């Protein structure tokens with residue numbers, strides 16, 4: 001089945017639910033892998049959708065780790081997201097926007113991790129995933145010659161660390177790793193400006 005034909009494979013109720021899920025922003029991450037895409041779809045629980053695609057857009061395998069495993073609204077949501085992406089390739093945020101976009105993403109994640117640190121490993125994991133992502137973006141900006149935004153992204157990460165540190169006693173090492181890496185990158189980019 002080609003990505004464009006996925007609608008024919010799903011029940012209309014599931015299609016509608018998946019579409020609503022996508023439109024309401026339930027996909028919290030959508031990342032390209034070597035063989036396809038991995039997405040996290042948030043609902044009562046977070047579910048991971050994995051797609052294996054051929055170069056021509058043909059879907060080789062699709063999987064969701066929710067109890068339905070397949071033919072679920074999570075898959076549908078991801079299919080709609082990918083179709084949108086194809087017809088409307090995402091342009092990277094304008095340089096002046098990236099900081100506010102990132103701040104907007106980071107703040108709730110930090111707040112959530114801060115409040116749920118002892119109990120909720122998903123919240124913690126989400127923080128570290130996002131921190132990694134932000135550092136990758138910073139690297140990308142630096143590689144593209146935009147050192148100013150690379151520096152600002154690192155600063156943003158470091159600015160949020162104090163909120164996490166007091167409650168992260170079990171994660172001292174990990175949080176220190178983020179701190180060290182972001183500080184190192186910051187120092188490095190700052191010398192390039």
Ligand SMILES: [Zn+2]
Nearest residue numbers: 064066072074
């Ligand atoms: Zn599912």
